[in-house]
Amino acid sequence: MQVGRYRPILYLQYFLLLVDILLNGFSDLLRFENVILLVLYVIQDVCIIFAVIIVFLLFFNTYIFQAGLVEILINKFKTTITVTFLYFVLCVALHIWAMTLRWDEPNSYIWTPGFKALFIIQRLGAVFYYYFYKRTALRLGDPRFYQDSEWIRREFEKRR
Numbered sequence: 326m327q328v329g330r331y332r333p334i335l336y337l338q339y340f341l342l343l344v345d346i347l348l349n350g351f352s353d354l355l356r357f358e359n360v361i362l363l364v365l366y367v368i369q370d371v372c373i374i375f376a377v378i379i380v381f382l383l384f385f386n387t388y389i390f391q392a393g394l395v396e397i398l399i400n401k402f403k404t405t406i407t408v409t410f411l412y413f414v415l416c417v418a419l420h421i422w423a424m425t426l427r428w429d430e431p432n433s434y435i436w437t438p439g440f441k442a443l444f445i446i447q448r449l450g451a452v453f454y455y456y457f458y459k460r461t462a463l464r465l466g467d468p469r470f471y472q473d474s475e476w477i478r479r480e481f482e483k484r485r
Contacts, residue, residue: 331466334379338462341376342455345369349451359424359431366420373413380405380461387470389477397480402464405457412454415447 348369355361384390384398399406422443426435436444469476 334383335462335466338376338379338458341372341379342458344372345376345451346455348372349448356427356431359428362427362431363424366416366424370413370416370420373409373416376458377409377413380409380458380465383465387465388472389470392473392477392481394477394480397477402461405461408450408453408457412447412450415443415450419443419447 348365352362352365352369355365380402384395384402387398389395389397422440423435426437426440427433
């Protein structure tokens, strides 16, 4: 993919990561109004979904995918795909639990041991998500994925 075409996509991916980081870091500061918190949680979940859609659209644009070697892409990026879906599930679970605990009393103490554990796991999952997603975004900018090359031919011969 040409640098001029890939740069806006990369900036969009970075923007989605930045929104997720900011919402993870500061959404609890706006807990005084349930509707605001609910909207922020929905925005965060939608950003994760958009990030996944962008990665899969980039997959569809590669020469490897167009040559029918989808398995190679999945093998190269299976960790990112897995981490992203796990992180999404953790975020949705945390958001649902937080809204359930806070809905009637927004300023009440909600930090039960189970909620603390899920909160910590979700935040740790966020670190892995940010790392693997950014790495994938940068790797998909590699021109090798968008043109015919010797390593693609070797992989194709292995699959036959």
